[in-house]
Amino acid sequence: MIGVGQIGCGRIGMGHAYALRLLAQDGSARPVVAADPSAEAAAEIARICPFERTTTDPAAVIADPEVDAVLIASPTTTHPGLVRGALAAGKHVLCEKPLATDFPTVRDLCALAAAAAPVTQVGFHSRWHPIWLELRDLLGRGDLGAPMAYSLRDDQFWPTGDVVPGHSSWRSDRAQAGGGALLEHSIHSADLVTWVFGPVTRVYAQTRRRFGYDVEDVAVCTVEHASGVVGALTTVFNGVRGREERRFEVFCEHASVEATSDFLVGAPEDGLSVQRPDEPADRADVAALRERHFDAMGLPRRDFVVYLYPAARGWLGAIAQGRPASPGFADALAAHALVEAAYRSAATGAPVELAALD
Ligand SMILES: NC(=O)c1ccc[n+]([C@@H]2O[C@H](COP(=O)([O-])OP(=O)(O)OC[C@H]3O[C@@H](n4cnc5c(N)ncnc54)[C@H](O)[C@@H]3O)[C@@H](O)[C@H]2O)c1
Incomplete structure (x- = not known):
């Protein structure tokens, strides 16, 4: 059984x-230790999953001889140090996205992972969302x-305590988050469009900061793919509490496809439809689609644990x-490169070739 240590016991850590x-129930993991500087958060996590011990010291997870694999779900600024430490100790890594707050560090981490023996994966969990899986298949x-x-x-x-009482506020601080809606949230979409349409060659983008934080809450990007596909990626952190949608x-040449999803799986607006020539739109039964995914995995909970x-x-x-593992750190590098190109384009007002990123 693979001994797992978890670092970070906040919102995503609970999932x-x-x-x-x-x-652990099916025998594929042994939850050894969970760490969070907040002892209460670590204790709460141990109520969700039977970790053998908890600690307030993340380094103790990496040093623990019974931990083979480290799951990193702490704030983004902590990722580089933890990934480097875990790889140096020969531990496998699943690190939440974004890998780091800046592109050069992402590139270093990806080079390190490529040269290391341990298995590395990044938290692009949207790839397991039933609607996006179906869209890609289609x-x-x-x-x-x-x-x-x-x-x-x-x-x-806006996922910050100013807008949502009780929410953590590191996402509205550039020093901690590195970027706003595009890096922190829509890096999932940067990954999705690369996963679906292949490598990106060029990006032209604008960003805005309407809420007055030092990270963007609006980004609009024109994205060109090597395949010839061109797309518009728009992301907004807004003031509509409770709303989140993609x-x-x-x-396509012979049909159009429309897909809508919330992120927690199962909102009334979820949908997937295909319009072919001279036919009414073919609307998928997304509730049945979701149920098939949950059932295929034997999941008791009908929520975002599905991914x-x-x-x-x-x-x-x-x-x-x-x-x-997949998505691996090379997939992270591709998505981060799209985001970095968008930031540089927004700063200079000119399109940016991904091949020219230094
Ligand atoms: N893949 C996804 O869909 C997804 C969704 C949400 C968050 N995330 C990412 O997961 C990470 C955590 O986000 P969150 O929403 O859970 O944040 P959060 O603020 O809810 O929780 C972060 C937790 O990490 C703890 N922490 C702070 N410093 C730490 C350190 N040095 N070592 C260990 N733990 C530390 C905090 O006490 C807190 O309990 C972020 O990088 C975020 O971008 C990914």
Whole structure:
């Protein structure tokens, strides 16, 4: 059994802990230790998942001889030090996104991971969302014709204590988050468009800071892919508490596809429809689609664990079988490069070639 240590016991950490609990039940993980500077947060996590011990010292997780694999779910500024420490100790790593607050550090971490033996994975969990899985399958089948263009809009209430009482506030501070809506939230979409349409070559972007924090709450990017597909990626941190939605519209040669999802899985606005020539739109039964995904995984909870569980299961499976995990750090580098190109374009007012990023 693979000994797992978890670092960071906040919001996403609670979901990971629940996934680990299920993986412990089926014998694929041994939850050894959970760490958080807040002893209360660590204790709360131990109520979700039967970790053998908790600590307020993240370094103790990496040093623990019974820990083979380290799951990092702490704030972004802590990721580089923890990833480096874990890899130096020969431990496998699943690190939440973003990997770091700045691109040069991301690049260093990815080079380190590529040269290291341990299995590394990044937290691009949207890849397991039932609607995005279905969308990718649909486009990959070929009968809709080649994708031509897309529009992808992400929006989410401002995830900061000023807007949502009780929420942590590091995301509105550039020093801690590195960037706003684009880096912190829509790096998932940077990954999705790369996963669906292939490598990105060039980005032209604008950003805005309407709420007055030192990170952007609006970014609009024109994204060009090597395949010839061109898309518009828009992201907004807004003042509509409780709202979060991703909407993807893809135009192929012979059909258009529209997909909408919240992030927690199961909102009334969720949908997936395909419009073919001379036919009414074919609307998928997304509730049934979701149920099939939950059932296929044997998941008792009908929520966002639907993507945290397969992410952790995939990582542990890769470790057990001695193969690379997916999405790996190379996927993280590709998504971070899109975001970095967008920031540089917004700063200079000119399009940025990804190949020219130094
Ligand atoms: N993949 C996803 O869908 C997803 C979703 C949410 C958050 N995230 C990422 O996960 C990370 C955590 O986000 P969150 O929403 O859980 O934040 P949070 O603020 O809710 O929780 C962070 C936790 O980390 C703890 N912490 C602070 N410093 C630490 C350190 N040095 N070592 C260990 N723990 C420390 C805090 O006490 C807190 O309990 C961020 O990088 C965020 O971008 C990813």
